Amino acid sequence: MKWRIVAHGAALVVTIAVASTAVAPNLGAKGVRPTAAGGSALAVLQTIRVENERPNGYQRSLFEHWRDIDGDGCDSRDQVLKRDSITRAQVDPISCDVVAGDWVSPYDGARFSDPSDIDIDHVVALKEAWDSGAWAWSSATRKAYANDTSDRRTLAAVTDxxxxxKSDKDPSNWLPPLKSYICTYIGNWVAVKARWELSMDRSEWGRIKNLLTSSCSGLTIAASSDAPLMGVMVTVPPTTPITTPTTSPTTRTPAVTSPTTTTKAPSSDTTPATSPATTPSGVATVYPGAWCKPEGATGVAASGKSYVCAKTNASGTPYLDGRARWRQG
Structure with a gap:
């Protein structure tokens, strides 16, 4: 983040590396997060974290896909083929393999009757999901995401x-060739990212915002069902400094305005550090980087270092998600 500081008439530009935190919440016994609110796509976009991607370590095998996770005998690929066929699909009664049907690819409008011509697309590709936060998920959560048929916006039957x-591109690099479907695609993308609490990078978020304030203005999206997130919070080392040009001369005014994020009320998705244990001396034992409450509380980590519960880092920069976490005082 850049700050423009005016001193004795001279403008000094200071670049600060901001630590980011990717979160796959620990959601307790039920293993679900609150339903993502529907409504204005632009309003939902505002709730999504904006941070640099983590493009390392991805392997497709980390997402166990095309599995029968609901126990009905049909894997997720065949379930989507059956769901998206505009006529009743022909299904092998023993293997549950879909052998014929009628499909219209929403991406280009092409029609098919042979399922071998159809790909089942993860609207937010597996690698894109990994780079945007799924790297911190448990294997169970990644499997749930890869086979998610509970919300039809996650998977789509499209022209191979x-x-x-499309590959693993986000909307800043690829949009469906069928122009009449672009706004629906953008709405689905926002819904999936919000539902699974995945982040966006600046170019992705900016392109989507531009569309939602121009050709897709007024777009609304339906509320989503619960996503079975079952991971833990992981703190990422400081990212490469972001050096977007500034246009504001105001003293200590951020040159880059990040999207407004909604501060979530404490719920079952907080980490154990929300209610820190205490040592025999009565000092709270905390977990550095974990979410916390109330703001201003203090504690000591296992290392013996003192920490404070704050919504800003040590440099005074607010965390993008608006939540307080334990940091060194």
């Missing part, structure tokens, strides 16, 4: 060639 062109 077009899906290969």
């Amino acid at each position: 060639r077009v899906n290969q062109q």
Whole structure:
């Protein structure tokens, strides 16, 4: 983040590396998060974290996909083929393999009757999900995401060639060739990212905002069902400094305005540090980087270092998600 500081008439530009935190919440016994609110797509976009991606370590095998996770005998690929066929799909009664149907690819409008011509697309590709926060998920959560048929916006039956062109690109680099579907696609993308609490990078968020304030203005999206997130919070080392040009001369005014994020009320998705244990001397034992309450509380980590519960880092920069966490005082 850049700050423009005016001193004796000279403008000094200071670049600060901001630590980011990717979160896959620990959600307790039920293993679900509150339903993502529907409504204005632009309003939902404002709740999504904006941070640099973590493009290391991805392997497709980390997402166990095309599995029967609901126990009905049909894997998720066949379930989507059955769901998206505009006529009743023909299904092998023994293997549950879909052998024929009628599909219209929403990405390009092409029609097919042979399922071998169809790819089942993860609207937010597995690698994109990994880079945006799924790297911190448990294997169970990644499996749930890869086979998510509980919300039809996660998976779509599309033309194989077009899906290969899309690959793992986000909307800043790829949009469906069928222009009449672009706004629906953007709404689905926002819904999936919000539902699974995945972040966006600046170019992705900016492109989507531009569309939602122009050709897709007024777009609304339906509320989503609960996503089975079952991970833990992981703190990421400081990211590469962001050096977007500034246009404001105001003293200590951020040159980059991050999207407004909604501060979530404490709930079952907080980490154990929300209610810190105490040592025999009565001093709270805390977990550095974990969410906390109330703001201003103090404690000591296992290392013996003192920490404070704050919504800003040590440099005074607010955390993007608006939540307080334990940091060194």
